[in-house]
Amino acid sequence: MKFLCVDCDRQMTFEERRLPGDGTLAAAFRCPQCGRVVAMLTNPMETQLVASLGVQIGGRTIPAQPLEMVRGMVAGGKEDAFDDGKRETGNVTWSADAQERLARVPGFVRGMVKKIYTDYAKERGIAEVTTAVMDAARAELGLEGM
Amino acid sequence: MRIRTYHELTEPDRSGLATQIVAQRRRVAQRLAGVARLIAVMSGKGGVGKSYVTAHAARALARVGRRVGVLDADLNGPTAARLLGARDGRLAVREDGVEPAVGADGVRVVSMDQLLADGHPLAFRGPEAESFVWRGAAEAAALREFVADVAWGALDVLFVDLPPGLARFQELAELLPAPPAVLTVTIPTAESGDAVRRALRAALACGATPLGIVENMVGGAFVGEAGDTLAREFGTPLLARVPWHPTPDVWQQLAETIWNAV
Numbered sequence: 001m002k003f004l005c006v007d008c009d010r011q012m013t014f015e016e017r018r019l020p021g022d023g024t025l026a027a028a029f030r031c032p033q034c035g036r037v038v039a040m041l042t043n044p045m046e047t048q049l050v051a052s053l054g055v056q057i058g059g060r061t062i063p064a065q066p067l068e069m070v071r072g073m074v075a076g077g078k079e080d081a082f083d084d085g086k087r088e089t090g091n092v093t094w095s096a097d098a099q100e101r102l103a104r105v106p107g108f109v110r111g112m113v114k115k116i117y118t119d120y121a122k123e124r125g126i127a128e129v130t131t132a133v134m135d136a137a138r139a140e141l142g143l144e145g146m
Numbered sequence: 147m148r149i150r151t152y153h154e155l156t157e158p159d160r161s162g163l164a165t166q167i168v169a170q171r172r173r174v175a176q177r178l179a180g181v182a183r184l185i186a187v188m189s190g191k192g193g194v195g196k197s198y199v200t201a202h203a204a205r206a207l208a209r210v211g212r213r214v215g216v217l218d219a220d221l222n223g224p225t226a227a228r229l230l231g232a233r234d235g236r237l238a239v240r241e242d243g244v245e246p247a248v249g250a251d252g253v254r255v256v257s258m259d260q261l262l263a264d265g266h267p268l269a270f271r272g273p274e275a276e277s278f279v280w281r282g283a284a285e286a287a288a289l290r291e292f293v294a295d296v297a298w299g300a301l302d303v304l305f306v307d308l309p310p311g312l313a314r315f316q317e318l319a320e321l322l323p324a325p326p327a328v329l330t331v332t333i334p335t336a337e338s339g340d341a342v343r344r345a346l347r348a349a350l351a352c353g354a355t356p357l358g359i360v361e362n363m364v365g366g367a368f369v370g371e372a373g374d375t376l377a378r379e380f381g382t383p384l385l386a387r388v389p390w391h392p393t394p395d396v397w398q399q400l401a402e403t404i405w406n407a408v
Binding site for chain 1 (some may be wrong): 147149150152155157159160161163164167170173217236237238240241242243260261262263265267268269270271274275276277279280281283284288289290291292295296317367398
């Protein structure tokens with residue numbers, strides 16, 4: 001799917017993606033010539049179809065995680081199906097409230113979610129993952145449901 | 147007003163959806179670089195014993211020192227992990243992928259059965275309305291991840307145990323760098339032969355190489371000669387007739403035949 005500014009005959013470029021949390025998606029595209037912005041809005045079914053393909057509109061914000069679609073989308077997964085303990089986490093620590101929030105994530109996907117937030121902190125030189133860091137990562141990386 | 151078509155737009159695209167798909171395919175190819183032989187075990191018919199044949203053939207090959215894996219592509223009715231004694235235990239996640247479980251005789255296996263809570267059907271989070279639109283894509287993506295994200299390591303043979311029907315085979319064939327060899331399982335009846343014929347024909351249309359036919363559950367209530375008929379029609383060998391109560395030497399012989407055929 002691409003967007004064309006018909007007046008300028010220029011392909012519009014991806015500007016921003018938003019996941020409001022209701023299963024829908026909004027993506028903004030701007031004409032590089034006249035600056036006109038249009039938003040593409042997808043309904044939950046369309047959003048899910050794109051997610052099911054394992055691709056992200058606007059490009060990937062984080063490296064692919066092993067079995068990320070299965071872990072992120074399968075409902076009714078075993079709490080203890082995966083052992084993520086051997087993945088490198090560096091020296092990043094987790095505050096008590098961040099750990100509490102993480103504990104509410106289903107065990108099936110928790111290890112992967114922890115890795116994503118830890119990598120986010122590590123890459124930005126943040127020593128401790130707090131709930132504020134988690135919120136920032138969610139907004140920046142578009143981690144709906146994490 | 148002239149509006150350029152999709153293919154006429156050549157400016158860089160930050161979303162790069164096509165590039166993302168290409169990257170997924172590349173990951174599949176990289177993962178399978180260590181797999182010497184990939185064999186899809188299929189049948190158009192359910193209940194003919196595909197998983198049973200797969201598990202025992204895999205174990206028999208492993209017993210003679212081959213490095214063998216089984217990917218359970220029957221996402222909705224997974225049984226390979228149980229048949230190989232590898233249902234329990236956690237799958238270790240490493241940076242480069244998920245370690246497969248090690249089952250009987252050292253066969254490596256990954257199955258949805260290892261991931262789903264007991265008794266739970268495979269379900270995906272998402273809108274219930276019109277779920278048929280995206281569910282197939284989600285299952286195909288799960289299959290892709292089972293191939294690409296599992297650290298299979300170096301294998302002599304990777305069996306892909308397919309569900310009945312054609313769809314999963316077609317998804318697999320599209321995913322792989324080259325169409326797989328196909329081991330076809332039937333029972334002796336003409337009804338099974340009819341269903342298997344359609345499936346095998348579809349597989350060949352996808353470019354698959356027929357490895358041979360295994361006629362399972364021979365000598366019991368199921369009467370017929372579907373194995374011979376299919377072998378003759380498709381010019382492929384009847385690799386084995388597996389009786390109702392097969393002895394280990396039946397599997398050993400089948401394993402040897404498969405090894406020589408691929």
